[in-house]
Amino acid sequence: MPAADVTDLDQSWSIREIADEFDVTHRTVRHYEDLGLISPERRGTTRVYRRRDRTRLALILRGKRLGFPLEEIRTIIDLYDRPRGKASQLEYVLSQIDERRRDLEQRRRDLEDALAELGEFERRCRADLDHLA
Amino acid sequence: MPAADVTDLDQSWSIREIADEFDVTHRTVRHYEDLGLISPERRGTTRVYRRRDRTRLALILRGKRLGFPLEEIRTIIDLYDRPRGKASQLEYVLSQIDERRRDLEQRRRDLEDALAELGEFERRCRADLDHLA
DNA sequence: GTATTGCTTTACGTTTACGTCAACGTCAAG
């Protein structure tokens, strides 16, 4: 029996299907294509999305949740996909990785701070509440 | 001798001073005021920023680094500042805190995933590089 | 057949987050 799940390399989806699945509109998906973030195959004029496109879309959406602009997300995705046969290219990619990590770690610090403050605030609120009872 | 640092409750700053200090433009600061995120005193027509405004600005900018829209940031700041004398109000605040925490924790998961992927990618790049040498 | 459904492109509209003038007040320095 043929695999019917996502691990099937030959499986494909329509724009509506992946849009629904990732909970975005088809317009959004096309917008990402306009910006060069995904480039689905075409069957005639119709877009055909494969596993690779799903992976990219997932990366894009996570990047968005993290607050990155689409252009920056594109450079990140391109970084992952860029050919890196020569040492000089690899060195460059490694430097980019380093830059990205710094960015992400700054965000993590901000996030931890925000969560800590939230926790402290909650503690005070609960104390106030206890005091009222 | 009078305290000359930020802990001085009476200290105040001009729009230019805090803009420079937080590395934003005065236009940005005024924009935040238009949206009701900060409301500095006025000496005549001139804006006067105090410690409370600095705290808010810091919160705003961290929110921005985390990718929150300004309107959402306002609801968060208002949450911190809202009067919460009655139990019903405290309950509401606590529910809001819970919602915010969920959001932040989702972001943290995304962030951890992104960092993990980046680490794995770096590992592969370094392996490729070693293989070339 | 025609009608509906789903895909396509083109193109203009909208919201957010400011940038960028313009036009003016005000206060200290020269």
Added chain:
DNA sequence: CTTGACGTTGACGTAAACGTAAAGCAATAC
């Protein structure tokens, strides 16, 4: 007293990230 430096309020511009409407092709549904 005029020149700057810094402040003010509009008001319009812009880039990003889509939304939305128009108009058309193409296959299935009746």
